[in-house]
Amino acid sequence: MKGLLLKDIYTLKATLRIYAVMIIIYRIIGAETGNTSLLYTFFVLACAIIPMTAIAYDDRCTWNSYTASLPVSRTKVALSKYVLGLLSLAFCIVCDVSAFFLSDKINPAEFTAALISASCTAVIYMSFTIPVVYKLGAEKSRIAILVVMLLPAAVIFGGMYIAVKAGWHITVPEQIIENILRNGLLIFSAASILILIASMAVSVSIYKKRDF
């Protein structure tokens, strides 16, 4: 696994440098202004785009065919991209937390909530994209990923539109809403971990079945 990760890090060294500089700049801006929304967008980008780019580089050469002859299992090859994404996320979190301690303009409760939400969103985004890229390849998967990512929003807003047009009144008990709000971060974190585990299982299954 270490060898596979090193390979991806060396392969993406130029991209990683740019991401690192951007994350540090956005974090400094966030620390100075108290607005961290741009940085959290980078959380998602780092976690999902970096593994996708690594897979795209592998697809452009015969690396995937070559790995079949290497003394590493297909499971490890498939999971290495998740580890790469999580390492990218860890770097973002370290930057974010260190900036938090250096700034007095950030509200601790808001900071914690935003950090956990952004990390979970990044993990979920990565969990949806990696299996699609393994299944369709880096080139073909772009449109599919766009559809996958927009589908939940389309379903929710589409459903709301239909409900309003049809004059439906859907009421959710207040108790449930309160519970969701109170335990939101916990639910979100648990959901993102479950989605990540399911995604890993799907990716390993896809990668094991692939012919090179």
Place this chain on the structure above:
Amino acid sequence: MENAIEIKGLCKNWPSFRLKNVDITLPKGYIMGFIGANGAGKSTTISLLTGRAKADGGSCKIDGVPAEALSPRQKEDIGLVLDECPFPETLNYKEIDKFMKNIYSRWDSAKFLADCTAFGLNPKQPVSKYSKGMKMKLSIAAATCHGAKTLILDEATSGLDPVIRDEILDMLLDFVQDEENSVFMSSHITSDLEKVCDYITFINNGRIVFSMTKDEVDTTYGMLRCSAEEFEKIDKSRIVHSRKNAYSVDALVYKNKIGPGHIVDKASLEDIMLYYVKEGKH
């Protein structure tokens, strides 16, 4: 005699191509050339042999172990060289060394770096700046510096100039100086295979035409040139395929069956391939 590679009854069905009952045996310490036209099944066979694709029937063994059951330790004994460089184009060979030594337990950094230097590769240049020959040398250096005993090359010499091809062939001959080492290489360049191979396997339309020693190929096949009248008198079971010219007939024949009274020249691997593939269609 122990076998480096043993393929028995190998089958694979693609939507537009079928590999049918492929049998190949390569004893340890020898070089086998694997020839065939484009789409004949060479790369498919190598994919199945190296576990890159799953067979629909039959078995592939490397050093007595089924390809799909090779442990990481056993995979260290295999060196694979594909027709394209397997390393992402942004890497240079020093970076390749740094991660490959974390993949192979027996990776010999000193040998790899020395080979790359000897091949004239620039340590600061990324793979994207290398010529095709340089990329191939890099691939071969990577395949031979982790103590591999079986080298598998898929069209490794295609597109290279004769000088680089000759250097690569010399490297392969050096490699099999150790009797435990073996080479299985597919190529279109039959002249290369004639220089170095002990065994030749010919595949056509997904079927093995023959798999025998180079000497057996030389004694089995020959080229006959005669007049059309003479050709008509020859028993056709002794002819593999023939080509009629304006005043004569050229034919690939079974040398030992053709009998005296005919002048039969040596058939090159190229002649054999051409007559089986091209004339065999008519």
